[in-house]
Amino acid sequence: MKKLLILLLLSGLMAPAAQAAQVVAEGPWHVTVGPTGPGEIRYNGQVLVQGVHLTGFQPQWKGSRFHMGGARITADKAGATWEKRDPGNQEATVAVSAAGPKLTFTLKTAIHAAGPTEWTFVLVPEAVRAMETHCSLWVDDKHSSLNLTDTFPQLSNFRELRFEQPERTIIIRAEGALLQDRREQGEGLHLVLVIGSDGSQAKSETRAVEIEVLDAKPDEVVARRAVLSQVPIVTRSVPVPNAGFEEEEAFASWTRSPRAALDTEVKRSGKQSARITIPEEQEDLTGVYLTQQVPVRAGQLYTAEAWVKTQGVAPKELGGRHSTGGTIILEWADKEGKWLAAGAYAPGSYGNTDWKRVATKECRAPEGAAYAVLFLSMRATGTAWFDDVKLTETQRHVVLLAPGFQKVVADNTPRFEWSYAERADAILEISSDPGFPEGKTITIDRVQRAVASPEKPLPPGKYYWRVRIAGHDASSAVWEFQQTAPQDQDCTEPVIEATHAFLAEPRQAISVRYSDNVGVKNVRLVLDGRDITRRAKVGPTSAQFVPDRDWAPGLHKLDVEVADARGNQASRRLFFNRMPGVVKKEWLKSGGIAIDGKPHFLLGMYGVRREDMPEMAAAGYDFVHNYAWDGTGSNESALEYLDEAQKHGLQAFIGFNRARLQAWDEEFVAERVGALGRHPALLAWYLFDEPDLGHQYVPPDQLRALYQLIKALDPLHPVIVTVAQTHLVPAYHHSYDVYWSMDYGNTAHVASNYDRHSELIGPDTPQMSIVHCYDQKQKANLVPEKFQPGPAMLRANAFMAIAHGSSSLAWWWWGQGGSSFFTVAHVPEAWAALKETVRQIRHLRPVLEAQVPARRWVEKPAEGVEIHLWERKLPDRSVIIAVNRDEKACELTLASPLLANATQAKVLFEDRAVLVREGRLTDRFEPLGVHVYEVPTGAGR
Secondary structure (H helix, E strand, O other), X not given: OHHHHHHHHHHOOOOOOOOOOOEEEEOOEEEEEOOOOEEEEEEOOEEEEEEEEEEEEOHHHOOEEEEOOOOEEEEEOOEXXXXXXXXXXXXXXXXXXXXXXXXXXXXEEEEOOEOOEEEEEEEOHHHHOOEOOEEEEEEOOEEEEEEOOOOOOOEEEEEEEEEEEOOEEEEEEXXXXXXXXXXXXXXXXXXXXXXXXXXXXXXXXXXXXEEEEEEOOHHHHHHHHHHHOOOOEEEEEEOOOOOOOOOOOXXXXXXXXXXXXXEOOOOOOOOOEEEEEEOOOOOOOOOOEEEEEEEOOOOOEEXXXXXXXXXXEXXXXXXXXXXXXXXXXXXXXXXXXXXXXXXXEOOOEOEEEEEEEEEOOOEEOOOOOOEEEEEEEEEOEEEEEEEEEEEEEEEEOOEEEEOOOOEEEOOOOOOEEEEOOOOOOEEEEEEOOOOOOOOOEEEEEEEOOOEEOOOOOOOOEEEEEEEEEOOOOEEOOOEEEEEOOXXXXXXXXXXXXOOOEEEOOOOOOEEEEEEOOXXXXXXXXEEOOEEOHHHOEEOOOEEEEOOOOOOOOEEEEEEEEEEEOOOOEEEEEEEEEEOOOOOOEEEOOOOOEEEOOEEEOOEEEOOOOHHHHHHHHHHOOOEEOOHHHHOOOOHHHHHHHHHHHHHOOOEEEEEOOHHHHHOOOHHHHHHHHHHHOOOOOEEEEEEEEOOOOHHHOOOHHHHHHHHHHHHHHOOOOOEEEEOOOHHHHHHHOOOOOEEEEEOOOOHHHHHHHHHHHHHHHOOOOOEEEEEEOEOOOOOOOOXXXXXXXXXXXXXXXHHHHHHOOOOOEEEEXXXXXXXXXOEHHHOHHHHHHXXXXXXXXXXXXXXXXXXXXXXXXXXXXXXXXXXXXXXXEOOOEEEEEEEEOOOOOEEEEEEOHXXXXXXXXXXXXXXXXXXXXXXXXXXXEOOOOEEEEEEEHHHOO
């Protein structure tokens, strides 16, 4: 009877809503049809996915508001569909279909309510792992590894995951998905697509997920197993003596602290924990740390963690150092135990919290490091408990890919490929001796893209090869291969140059250049999917194509294939971009941005949502930014953002998905430039914000190559880069048109940091200052009266940046609607003060935009006080800006040639004037005071 029922269900003879089919069974696929969506999914009998779920949540994930329970189901052996409508809330249709090795899922939904929707696929870890200890996978085009011996961090910003196994490859295609490790909760691995909705209007979305399984050929399994047996990342716990404060001797191995004590009543594990209490009246650093030095290896990566509990912890600057709350800090010492270098801070705990784990980001021990210095820190007031301190070492290994292990290749200039977990210059060694002796080893240094070939052909024979990463103490296994081609045989591939180009003319010719050691014989050109080879003029070293009609606006893709007489082939995709009618925007060394040749001193704000734009426009801002497009934001949503900006008279600078830049994804960059470059509200390209940081590192040479691609396709918009670590600023030269220095801090810091970065980028590079408008100290329980920067500092910082030559100005940040930072958006008084500063700067635009030299200098009217000055002479007037760097009042007598024949100077924005005698004026400056003086030009010489 049960078999008969299943046959009836599969035949579709029963009513779909009440008696839906129980399985989709097509080829190797077997999908259980559950009441709320696809259930267990098997491939050739093995479970790959435990279930697929669609859930709509209330804002901030505060409870669910929609699910697929009660859905109408239709199914047959090749597919199934679930439909549900909840008027005023959400409608959704989920479908699954099987065809050969592919299983395709589609979601069509209309969301009326506010709150995110999650479409979740629960993957079985055992089904996707390469070995028991790890998954070997490609995230888009970048090889990676997931350590299954510990919880791994979330993966995001990807389009495709390829899980490699000896017998097969499992490919999951899901634009903009996340991969979360939920094994500790017993829920496997979650592949999640998130759709946001603010509820202001119905939002319709269509998403798709495709799972494809490619079985390996039997003769490939051994080589694949050799590749996958390589472990890219190995972690180990570094012994930390007395990590749980259980030793009989109090604080054994830790430094003593007068504010610390052992606590037997409050502990996470064992018998006791360490407690640090800082009284409210304390101002210095007495007793705020417990420290220990632990031996480490230079070049390796380390993470420090601790469990922290807090009571009444409030932020407070102590000893001139910013507040950390209760946390752990990782720094470095040399072999003598002397401090060597800074490292990383874990997030701080404030208020009243139960035990929680805090951990630093991975940090590489620099050259010369012999010890990690662990700081249990309580730079705050209140009480924090610490327990179960841990230091983890991560060692990364090079994974060899090709030529495969024991592979026989008929190629005397073989292509060597490998993978490493981060971008770093590599050393490739090839030898006929497994000991790699000098004289028998070919060494290729400074390989940048994990692929290389020897310049000279190798004679036939057996070879060994390995790869090392300089400075990282990382190396690969040693693999062997057999080379069988004669040494004099041509095995060298042709080379195709990167001739990406901007199409300035309607029917501009496009050119391709190529070369080969014996000459190119065959060329094929495919433009936007059409073969144009016969219509092109093809020569031995180049080809040219002239269109017979105007180029359509936007990006064009040319696929080039070339081959020599021996059949050695090469291919490359080139990009060409047409942007008719776009006005050129060029960042000037002084005066801001030239738009169609006219200077504009523009003012910008970071972290601005579409709904914030009316406020920004009313406040007098000119350009905005949102971090959505430094992440997974699509080109379509970026165009919507630019449309909204244009509607409010604003412009925007747009970034690039950082993960795609790390993967050196030229096609992604080209598509973004082609999609957005023609929009009139696009101000500039935000190539990368802090490429030097370890968690998002992009090497300078790689960033320069991406910059050159952008400029080849779009010479009409400037390119921006910021660098976090001052000493690395010179390394990123020639990867931007304008450098933005992040001058966050007090007014003195604005001056010194701006000047330091000016020295590093050189005199010919435009520079703009970013000053801060968020509270760097208050992390919880905002007290508006204590918000800093206050009105005086907001004004002083902005004018200090101008006085040091900033070409335009931006503020970080409005907050992007979040509460992780307290910004001027949360404090009306501060926002009013900033708007007044913006108004004053806008009033000065004719002076700031003038393309005439400005004089800058510093006066020291009292000990420890500096007044920084800037002056410019125009045909009708002269202006002097004076900024008190310090939080001390003073009186200054100022002399300037511009005051030579004046009797008084108007003080702008203050409704007063000061007397001028013999080219001098005297005025009082309040702490962080700013005065702007104006005199008629005729009054001076």
